[in-house]
Amino acid sequence: MTRRxxxxxxxxDTLPMVIGAAPFGVxxxxxxxxxxxxxxxGQLMSLSVYAGSSQFIALGLVAGHAGLAVIWLTTLIVNLRxxxxxxxxxxxVAHLPARWRWTxxxxxxxxxxxxxxxxxxRHPRAPxxxxxxxxxxxxxxxxxxxxxxxxxxxxxxxPQLQSLGLDFAMVATFIAIVVPQLANLPNFAAAVAAGAVAxxxxxxxxxxxxxxxxxAGVAVGMALQRxxxxxxxxxxxxxxxx
Amino acid sequence: MTGTxxxxxxxxxxxxxxxxxxxxxxxxxxxxxVFPPLLKQALGFVPVTVLTAIIVPMILSxxxxxxxxxxxxxxxxxxxxxxxxxxxxxxxxxxxxxxLGVFFAWQLGVLA
Numbered sequence: 001m002t003r004r005x006x007x008x009x010x011x012x013d014t015l016p017m018v019i020g021a022a023p024f025g026v027x028x029x030x031x032x033x034x035x036x037x038x039x040x041x042g043q044l045m046s047l048s049v050y051a052g053s054s055q056f057i058a059l060g061l062v063a064g065h066a067g068l069a070v071i072w073l074t075t076l077i078v079n080l081r082x083x084x085x086x087x088x089x090x091x092x093v094a095h096l097p098a099r100w101r102w103t104x105x106x107x108x109x110x111x112x113x114x115x116x117x118x119x120x121x122r123h124p125r126a127p128x129x130x131x132x133x134x135x136x137x138x139x140x141x142x143x144x145x146x147x148x149x150x151x152x153x154x155x156x157x158x159p160q161l162q163s164l165g166l167d168f169a170m171v172a173t174f175i176a177i178v179v180p181q182l183a184n185l186p187n188f189a190a191a192v193a194a195g196a197v198a199x200x201x202x203x204x205x206x207x208x209x210x211x212x213x214x215x216a217g218v219a220v221g222m223a224l225q226r227x228x229x230x231x232x233x234x235x236x237x238x239x240x241x242x
Numbered sequence: 243m244t245g246t247x248x249x250x251x252x253x254x255x256x257x258x259x260x261x262x263x264x265x266x267x268x269x270x271x272x273x274x275x276v277f278p279p280l281l282k283q284a285l286g287f288v289p290v291t292v293l294t295a296i297i298v299p300m301i302l303s304x305x306x307x308x309x310x311x312x313x314x315x316x317x318x319x320x321x322x323x324x325x326x327x328x329x330x331x332x333x334x335x336x337x338x339x340x341x342l343g344v345f346f347a348w349q350l351g352v353l354a
Contacts, residue, residue, distance in 0.1 A: 023335060037250055044251070048258035051265075053289070058257060060296050068253055075257045078292055079264045080285050086268035087277055094272050105266025168317055171300055172324050172341035174293040179328040179337075181290050190287045191294040198295035199302055210295050217291030218284050225283065 006128040010135025013119070017111035018143040024052055025144050027169050029151020031059050033159075034167070039152045046148040050141065051109065053177075054078045056170055063167065066207040074207075077214065085113040092120050096130055104130065107137030186228065190221030297321070314353060320345030 025046070032042030037059070045055050054075045061071050085108055093101055115136045123129060182188045194217030201209025268275055303310055304317040313319065324341035331337070 020334075023338070027338075036246070038247060041247075041250055041254055045254050045257070049254065049261050050258075051261050053293070054257065054261065057292065057296060058253070060300075062250065062253070068249070068256065071253055072256050072260055074292070075260045076264065077288055079261050080288065082261075082265040083268055084277070084282065084285060086265060087275075090268055090272070093269055098270060101269040102266050105269040106262055108265045167300070168320055168345045169338070169342060171297045171317060171321060172338045172345070174297045175321060175324040175341065176328055176334040176337040178290055178293050179325055180332060180334075187287065187290050191290050194291035194295040195298035198298050202299040202303070202306070210292075213295035214288065214291045217295065218287040221287040221291070222280075222283055 001126075001128055003128055003131045006126075006131040007135035010115070010119075010132035010137075011139040012135075013132075014111065014115050014136040014139045017115060018139055021052070021111060021140065021143060022147045024173065025147025026151040026154065027173060028052065028055055028059075029148045029153075030155035031056070031151075031167065031170060032148075033152050033155020035059055036062055039156060042152055043145070043148055046144055049075075050107070050144065051075075051079050051082070052144070056173065060167070060170060061207060061210075064207060066210075070207045070211070074210070081110075082108055082113075085110075089113070089116055089120070092116075092124075092129060093133070100130055104133055104137065107134075107141055109137075109140055111140055112136045186221045186224040189224050190217040193217045193220040316345050316348040316353065319348050 028046070029042060032045075033039060037045075045058070049055055049058075057074055057078055058071055061074060066074075086105060089108075093104055096104075112133070116133055119126075119132055120129065126132070178191060182191055194213040196213075197216040198209060198213035201212050203209070204212070301317045301321045304315060310318065320341045323344040324337050327340045328334075328337040
């Protein structure tokens with residue numbers, strides 16, 4: 001195994017993720033072209049922020065005239081899951097020089113995390129694992145840039161898309177992400193609570209209704225999860241007693 | 243640069259700074275940080291709540307003028323189609339394709 005072959009293997013094993021992300025890059029670019037941001041700002045967002053869901057959410061917030069603080073806070077909250085990914089992968093990168101850790105951290109995404117979690121499970125002590133990691137990162141990154149650009153050009157070529165209400169593409173995308181997660185009761189209740197508070201609070205200034213909705217949803221979800229695990233423990237204690 | 247363009251550029255660069263910090267901080271700081279379990283649990287609910295909170299008002303009152311629970315609301319009809327396809331098939335891209343198809347057909351065909 002050389003650096004080059006490890007890098008290539010990482011890029012190759014990420015291919016399914018790359019194909020899956022491509023349409024979202026196009027949709028993102030098209031939405032930028034139909035919205036208030038300049039085209040180069042859409043590409044700048046893909047190049048510098050590089051976190052799909054928060055990029056979509058920011059477009060929604062800009063269209064809704066949210067303030068900078070709300071957008072940054074939402075970005076922070078939405079992307080906090082990456083800190084969990086980093087915590088999980090940390091034992092495998094902690095020995096690397098700082099420039100490697102900054103680089104791999106910048107490029108970390110849901111998709112690369114999925115690939116790397118699988119890789120380190122199979123090869124816990126691979127000495128060139130960081131080259132595999134980098135291969136996965138760069139193929140995802142290049143892919144996201146190319147498809148963002150395609151979406152931007154496509155959206156610019158068909159400006160009448162704007163009047164058709166293309167932001168519905170974002171609604172459809174979010175539904176496709178959320179619905180599969182609703183199969184468990186705490187998630188379902190969290191989503192219902194968040195949706196209800198968001199609807200009732202949509203006219204509250206600075207998008208504070210959105211923040212209130214997230215807080216309410218998380219609280220309801222955690223309360224239900226706690227109540228359920230409490231119920232299970234009580235049940236187990238009951239069985240042991242019997 | 244006009245004021246809006248500048249503001250939006252600052253917005254994007256701020257988003258980038260926040261995101262890079264969140265992604266890279268643990269890698270760079272190493273083992274010196276510990277996540278409380280309660281925070282981990284709360285973070286698990288964030289995606290589902292944020293995404294839902296953003297789209298529900300867009301679906302139920304797309305014009306910002308009160309509840310539109312009617313067949314003449316293409317966002318509502320398209321969203322119902324999306325939920326149905328997603329529950330039945332579990333396929334993301336199919337869900338998006340069918341939802342967009344229904345939405346545009348409703349807007350351009352049924353309501354036009």
